[in-house]
Amino acid sequence: xxxxxxxxxTKDHEWVKVEGDIATVGITxxxxxxxxxxxxxxxxxxxxxxxxxxxxxxxxxxxxVSDLFLPLSGDIIEFNNALEDEPEKVNKDPxxxxxMIKIKCSNLNEVDGLLSAEAYxxxxxx
Amino acid sequence: MKNTALTKTHEALxxxxxxxxxFNMPVQYEGVNAEHETVRNAVGVFxxxxxxxxLIEGEYALALIQKVTTNDASKLTIGKAQYSCMPNDTGGxxxxxxxxxxxxxxxxxxVNASNIEKDWNWIESKNDVGAxxxxxxxxxxxxxxxxPKAVGAMQSxxxxxxxxxxxxxxxxxxxxxxxYVIISATGYTGSGGFEIYCKxxxxxxxxxxxxEAGADYGIxxxxxxxxxxxxxxxxxxxxxxxxxxxxxxxxxxxxxITKFTKEFTNSAALKAEKEQGPKRKLVAFELDxxxxxxxxxxxxxxxxxxxxxxxxxxxxxxxxxxxxLGYVPTSFSEIGSKIYIQIRKNAIxxxxxxxxxxxx
Numbered sequence: 001x002x003x004x005x006x007x008x009x010t011k012d013h014e015w016v017k018v019e020g021d022i023a024t025v026g027i028t029x030x031x032x033x034x035x036x037x038x039x040x041x042x043x044x045x046x047x048x049x050x051x052x053x054x055x056x057x058x059x060x061x062x063x064x065v066s067d068l069f070l071p072l073s074g075d076i077i078e079f080n081n082a083l084e085d086e087p088e089k090v091n092k093d094p095x096x097x098x099x100m101i102k103i104k105c106s107n108l109n110e111v112d113g114l115l116s117a118e119a120y121x122x123x124x125x126x
Numbered sequence: 127m128k129n130t131a132l133t134k135t136h137e138a139l140x141x142x143x144x145x146x147x148x149f150n151m152p153v154q155y156e157g158v159n160a161e162h163e164t165v166r167n168a169v170g171v172f173x174x175x176x177x178x179x180x181l182i183e184g185e186y187a188l189a190l191i192q193k194v195t196t197n198d199a200s201k202l203t204i205g206k207a208q209y210s211c212m213p214n215d216t217g218g219x220x221x222x223x224x225x226x227x228x229x230x231x232x233x234x235x236x237v238n239a240s241n242i243e244k245d246w247n248w249i250e251s252k253n254d255v256g257a258x259x260x261x262x263x264x265x266x267x268x269x270x271x272x273x274p275k276a277v278g279a280m281q282s283x284x285x286x287x288x289x290x291x292x293x294x295x296x297x298x299x300x301x302x303x304x305x306y307v308i309i310s311a312t313g314y315t316g317s318g319g320f321e322i323y324c325k326x327x328x329x330x331x332x333x334x335x336x337x338e339a340g341a342d343y344g345i346x347x348x349x350x351x352x353x354x355x356x357x358x359x360x361x362x363x364x365x366x367x368x369x370x371x372x373x374x375x376x377x378x379x380x381x382x383i384t385k386f387t388k389e390f391t392n393s394a395a396l397k398a399e400k401e402q403g404p405k406r407k408l409v410a411f412e413l414d415x416x417x418x419x420x421x422x423x424x425x426x427x428x429x430x431x432x433x434x435x436x437x438x439x440x441x442x443x444x445x446x447x448x449x450x451l452g453y454v455p456t457s458f459s460e461i462g463s464k465i466y467i468q469i470r471k472n473a474i475x476x477x478x479x480x481x482x483x484x485x486x
Contacts, residue, residue, distance in 0.1 A: 036157060036351065039418060040418050042416075044471075058470065060418045062158045062159070062351055065420065
């Protein structure tokens with residue numbers, strides 16, 4: 001199971017890459033493999049301001065639907081439009097081309113509450 | 127939870143296993159979309175040994191089958207099968223099934239795994255004619271070998287000419303080194319192929335030889351997830367989703383297997399329903415926009431007024447759009463009608479279409 005050490009994680013199986021006050025968010029390799037083939041990523045919160053742990057979107061696999069929870073409070077400033085036509089990018093490259101949104105963070109102190117790669121690895125028992 | 131005779135084989139292949147109808151079953155191997163494509167374009171193999179098999183025998187076998195099923199089993203000659211359903215006394219469906227005429231007075235009923243006990247008890251309760259009933263479900267395995275290349279890929283395994291078996295016909299013949307198995311030109315995918323009924327003790331040998339013979343044709347194992355997307359693209363009903371104890375065969379679009387040339391359970395009421403027209407109908411719809419309809423979602427009017435419910439839905443791998451089945455009042459059931467599917471906060475427009483969704 002691929003769990004890059006430089007990223008931060010949530011218990012909801014999302015990964016977060018923080019650069020300055022911008023955070024890029026996607027779902028983990030573990031999450032995509034559990035979900036199976038992803039057929040639709042719906043994010044209707046673009047340009048909205050949300051608090052951490054609010055639902056920012058939905059990922060639909062063939063068999064299941066899962067909510068996506070915002071890891072850090074802030075403005076949703078970008079959605080990965082490539083996923084509109086090719087949601088399978090989330091399966092193929094969850095930490096790269098399969099990224100989902102970018103957040104302009106309003107409270108960087110929240111980053112301390114995210115999981116390290118090691119802690120996430122323990123969480124999923126990998 | 128029960129295993130099939132091939133559970134270890136699936137696990138060794140890396141299948142994701144899930145509980146389904148009381149069985150530990152492979153839901154997918156490499157991924158549902160790839161498996162779906164394999165069946166549409168080449169050939170794939172499903173272990174569907176969880177399905178139930180009942181043998182109905184004796185002088186009164188046909189009388190019992192005629193009584194409990196909607197289709198006319200008197201039309202079956204030896205070597206022919208028919209899709210049918212068992213209505214209950216209150217307007218619903220106990221199960222859908224396939225009836226095979228194996229010998230003069232011997233019929234094989236193939237029923238859904240989740241309903242084996244319910245069906246057995248139901249048929250037994252109607253057996254006042256004295257037919258002999260045997261439940262073979264625990265002793266028999268079933269492999270579905272499906273796809274346009276199934277005939278070519280499997281011919282080397284049998285001395286019988288597989289291309290000569292017409293749709294919904296079957297033979298008892300040699301296959302993969304086993305002297306007698308049922309080779310049936312049936313399936314739940316719409317892509318052609320066979321279903322092989324054999325004893326549990328024989329199925330591993332058959333599975334291995336099927337994969338050897340099919341290697342050059344790109345044969346792959348296929349899980350239950352792709353079985354569902356394949357059947358839904360054809361609009362085949364799934365018991366527990368699209369039909370159940372509360373849906374009538376008439377409203378479910380199963381009038382074509384409901385023959386009023388004979389009497390059967392609740393036939394008078396069903397005949398009246400057919401003549402008057404059902405109040406609601408099972409319809410097929412495609413979403414006009416991106417989205418994935420799912421079992422249990424509301425079907426609504428533009429105003430938001432709830433008019434029905436989605437019974438099956440998925441993102442069609444072949445069409446790359448959201449497709450589904452659901453019940454709506456008959457006044458909304460015309461081909462081309464607009465309905466809306468409530469997906470979370472949004473009512474997504476959809477159009478009622480003719481089946482199948484995907485034309486082979």
